[in-house]
Amino acid sequence: QHVGRTGWAIPLVWIPVALWAAVSFLLVARTLRRITQLAAGATLTGAPTSDVERQLTLRLAGLRTDTEDVTARLAERTRELERAATNARRSEHELALSRIYNDNLTSALRSAVVAFDGTGVVSSINRPARDLLGIDASADAVGQPLSRLALATAFASRGAPNEAEH
Numbered sequence: 001q002h003v004g005r006t007g008w009a010i011p012l013v014w015i016p017v018a019l020w021a022a023v024s025f026l027l028v029a030r031t032l033r034r035i036t037q038l039a040a041g042a043t044l045t046g047a048p049t050s051d052v053e054r055q056l057t058l059r060l061a062g063l064r065t066d067t068e069d070v071t072a073r074l075a076e077r078t079r080e081l082e083r084a085a086t087n088a089r090r091s092e093h094e095l096a097l098s099r100i101y102n103d104n105l106t107s108a109l110r111s112a113v114v115a116f117d118g119t120g121v122v123s124s125i126n127r128p129a130r131d132l133l134g135i136d137a138s139a140d141a142v143g144q145p146l147s148r149l150a151l152a153t154a155f156a157s158r159g160a161p162n163e164a165e166h
Contacts, residue, residue: 031052107126112131113125113128121143122145122146133149
């Protein structure tokens, strides 16, 4: 045993233990610092020094590749959605123009025109048809079933669908 100035006895056996602990701490700290750098996305200089570092380096490279692939696919899907939205807006615009054209066309006709869908609901009626069938201009016949309008009996003899059949 060695007695220091303060009077504490330091067994000589503790000196190698302290040295071993210091070296172990330095080795662990170096490895943890490299692993922390890998996790943060930094590229390490030099070759990986342990199996864990090699595995993490390979896994990180795989994750980077996967991230790039997902980002590229997401960008492509975004472009596809933008094209689809543009096409949908264009189709809606063309449909609105077609409706306006058809409404103008049927309004300009002197003949009575009543259009209805497959379920017997009136989708369009022009002024001559309103006059002919005695439907008030303020009454909204569009969207009404044929059976509720005075013209239901006129179409019944021609085989038009009515509300009771549906």
